[in-house]
Amino acid sequence: MFTGIIETLGEILAINHEGTNVHFTIKSSISNELKIDQSVAHSGVCLTVVALESNSHTVTAIEETLRKTSLNNLTLGSKINLERCMQMNGRLDGHIVQGHVDQTAVCIKREELDGSWEYRFRYDRNQGNVTVEKGSVCVNGISLTVVASEDDEFSVFIIPYTFEHTNLQEVNVNDSVNIEFDIIGKYVAKLIKR
Known part of the structure; x- marks a missing residue:
């Protein structure tokens, strides 16, 4: 679950295709705080962190996700909104967001x-x-x-x-x-x- 309050902007460093999947590598100020298997909203799309570097992280979008979202429009250098999942002991400043783009x-x-x-x-x-x-x-x-x-x-x-x-x-x-x-x-x- 998310709040829709953006933490930071990330920048697309790499886009790699593997079958119908696309792997996006993103540089951001929070990448070094993330963990493998963590859910992060990427411009509203909940994606799982699958790889980490010192200042970047990689996520994978499957065909269904690519079909329903605008992730296919991303290019190298594109800016992407990032938000980590909400903490249950914090304030809900935005509204209840699932990270499931309609x-x-x-x-x-x-x-x-x-x-x-x-x-x-x-x-x-x-x-x-x-x-x-x-x-x-x-x-x-x-x-x-x-x-x-x-x-x-x-x-x-x-x-x-x-x-x-x-x-x-x-x-x-x-x-x-x-x-x-x-x-x-x-x-x-x-x-x-x-």
Whole structure:
């Protein structure tokens, strides 16, 4: 479980293909604190650490993960949001995040305002996911509050700290992002369908 509060940015050092799997090696300020078999959210995708170097770690994404996320868009030098799993004796500053990306969305608006940024994203509503105004959504692993919500779009506002300390600074119009919808909303939507 995660909170959606990003600890640090990592940088993609290597991308290696093995069958349908992809191994990503990431340099970060927390890599030297990680352990083999530890779960870490990588731009919202929960991946297991499989190898360690002094200042980098390697994770493996399988075909299912690559199909549901935007990890295939990563290139050498790409920035990636990192968060270690939450500690049960700490505060829950964001919201409950599983690290299980539901689908990707496309950025359709990025506007710099006077002291913040507005991002608007469009997603395939046929997958049954929903957002609500003032509800929570996880974009590239970042816990955010939905400002405006429609059937297949939502918008969020980003404060300067979040912009400067996450990979949202690299997200432009037409870029794909990982979306994890609020877990409570997903259960409610499924119950209503029944």
